[in-house]
Amino acid sequence: MSNNDNNSAGGDSDAVSEEVKVDKWDGNAVKNSLDDAIKKVFTDSDRKLGYTENHCLVDTRLAICVTAVGAALFALVWDYFNPFPLSKPVLIGCVVSYFVLMAILTVYTTFVEKGIFLRATQSDPTGVDKPKLWTVSSMLKRFDDIYHLCIEYKAPNGRVSEANLSKSIANWFDTNGVLLFDKFESEVIKLHDSLLSDKKNK
The missing domain is CATH 1.20.58 (Methane Monooxygenase Hydroxylase; Chain G, domain 1)
Structure with a gap:
């Protein structure tokens, strides 16, 4: 087998290992998979944000x-x-x-927790400003398909702002119950960036 074939096989296995599949009718499993995906978006060092998770609440x-x-x-x-x-x-x-x-x-x-599943710290690369705090909470009511997401941003000066998203879970799962991670990530990033844009406008 050629190196290209090996690399192709490895890439396929990585894709399969990262695939998240849940029972679409299990509300807790769906919510947990979306919450875990958001944690990955915020704290995975290989992704755009790469913030540090704050474990204080837990x-x-x-x-x-x-x-x-x-x-x-x-x-x-x-x-x-x-x-x-x-x-x-x-x-x-x-x-x-x-x-x-x-x-x-x-x-x-x-x-106190109120549905909060993630607190992440965004450090200033220059070390001049205090760390910025991001708080993420979610809710998915029983027998409901609407996932409610709230991202709160606390600036070093103490100003707090938040952005909310409420959408059907059908937007992020295919017919087999596989999470469409890239699509979901883009919406989370968009919500995250809206808070930074709001900060700049003010």
Whole structure:
């Protein structure tokens, strides 16, 4: 087999490996595939933007979850060395702590995260300005085909602006459920660039 044939085969395998195919009737799978595609557009170093992902929101959620699980494990270990009823006060404290932390987690995901799945930092190449923050959130209601996307841009001076997109998922998937990545990427980039254009106009 010639080198050209090898390169052609390699290119085909790369294309297949990057192909994203989902069940079009599974709303969660569709939303997750679109969200993952946006993450790739914003943070993949091989693509146009190549921003750095900020894990602050996810880390906070994980910290709450780990603390809650830690309380449950502590109760288990304490009860092992101090069998009930000696462990009763500690068990009560740990159970209460667990449910309080779960309540905090619910409030956090509902009112702080609010559908945000990506925060990315855009550093100034010159190092003069502070980093710019991009926040991306999305929503796809159950039994609905309209994907709602919101990109928020926070400038170094604190000014915040946002751009929104609401379109049917049919625009970005073919009949087999394969994500048309290039088409979707162009729309995301267009939305991203509209915020920068708005910044220049002001």
